[in-house]
Amino acid sequence: MNITDSRALVTGGASGMGRAFTLSLARDGATVAFCDLNDAAIAETLAAAEGLAGKVYGFKANVAVESEVVELIAKARDAMGGLNVLVNNAGIFRDGLLVRKDKTSGEIKSMSLAQWQQVIDVDLTGPFLCTREFAAHCLATDTRPGVVVAISSVSRHGNAGQGNYSAAKAGLIADTKLWALELARAGLRFGAIAPGFIDTPILQGMRPDVLAGVLKTVPLGRAGAPEEIYLALKFIIECDYFTGRCIDVDGGLVI
Numbered sequence: 641m642n643i644t645d646s647r648a649l650v651t652g653g654a655s656g657m658g659r660a661f662t663l664s665l666a667r668d669g670a671t672v673a674f675c676d677l678n679d680a681a682i683a684e685t686l687a688a689a690e691g692l693a694g695k696v697y698g699f700k701a702n703v704a705v706e707s708e709v710v711e712l713i714a715k716a717r718d719a720m721g722g723l724n725v726l727v728n729n730a731g732i733f734r735d736g737l738l739v740r741k742d743k744t745s746g747e748i749k750s751m752s753l754a755q756w757q758q759v760i761d762v763d764l765t766g767p768f769l770c771t772r773e774f775a776a777h778c779l780a781t782d783t784r785p786g787v788v789v790a791i792s793s794v795s796r797h798g799n800a801g802q803g804n805y806s807a808a809k810a811g812l813i814a815d816t817k818l819w820a821l822e823l824a825r826a827g828l829r830f831g832a833i834a835p836g837f838i839d840t841p842i843l844q845g846m847r848p849d850v851l852a853g854v855l856k857t858v859p860l861g862r863a864g865a866p867e868e869i870y871l872a873l874k875f876i877i878e879c880d881y882f883t884g885r886c887i888d889v890d891g892g893l894v895i
């Protein structure tokens with residue numbers, strides 16, 4: 641699919657990578673809708689998109705709430721006069737070990753069910769709801785080709801302290817494969833991207849010494865830029881022979 645033919649919905653589009661995807665797609669001539677949780681951040685991203693080649697629309701929606709996702713897909717489709725690309729980018733983390741013994745008190749501490757469920761709701765159920773409604777729209781309107789891209793993570797391989805996040809991000813890859821099989825005949829393609837450490841507010845919030853230590857583990861020796869992840873997104877949209885796979889863009893972190 642040509643980028644200029646794309647009418648793309650980006651979830652979590654008002655910060656970090658989602659913002660970069662929204663602006664880069666529009667810069668390359670796509671029509672873009674994005675959703676996020678915060679009105680001020682949505683307005684700020686819309687202002688940044690002014691004057692770009694493609695038109696950009698912003699909506700407030702929580703991807704973990706079924707009714708809001710149903711409404712979002714309809715609004716995005718109506719605003720853009722169609723919808724043929726979905727980028728499941730919105731994500732959160734609530735890190736913690738499964739169980740641990742506190743060094744001083746000896747107390748056993750564990751990951752709460754709420755900590756588990758919040759991450760599963762946003763990072764796995766959100767993409768399920770968005771993809772289901774996107775695919776239903778494509779089938780109902782005979783929209784083809786259509787492309788769905790999931791933003792997974794290098795944590796999909798398993799990362800200590802991220803049982804909830806790793807499960808969600810690995811689940812996205814499983815669904816990318818099986819939905820590619822289920823919906824190839826309907827003209828829909830599915831791809832995933834597993835970024836390593838990328839320079840977004842998440843990383844910018846880390847203590848500088850901790851961040852420096854973390855980046856020492858990256859063979860390429862630095863964090864990635866959101867625009868470098870956009871290159872993988874652009875490839876998945878444009879390459880009509882790509883489906884059911886994940887591209888790891890992690891500076892060689894997991895080889």
Ligand SMILES: NC(=O)c1ccc[n+]([C@@H]2O[C@H](COP(=O)([O-])OP(=O)(O)OC[C@H]3O[C@@H](n4cnc5c(N)ncnc54)[C@H](O)[C@@H]3O)[C@@H](O)[C@H]2O)c1
Binds near residue numbers: 678701704792
């Ligand atoms: N930054 C990294 O190093 C990194 C690495 C690997 C994967 N990722 C993944 O990339 C994606 C983007 O991460 P980022 O670093 O740009 O994060 P970010 O926090 O800068 O942006 C995420 C955006 O998603 C929005 N969001 C959160 N919950 C939402 C919900 N329920 N509904 C709608 N929007 C919601 C947030 O408000 C925020 O604007 C996430 O899925 C994250 O897990 C990030």
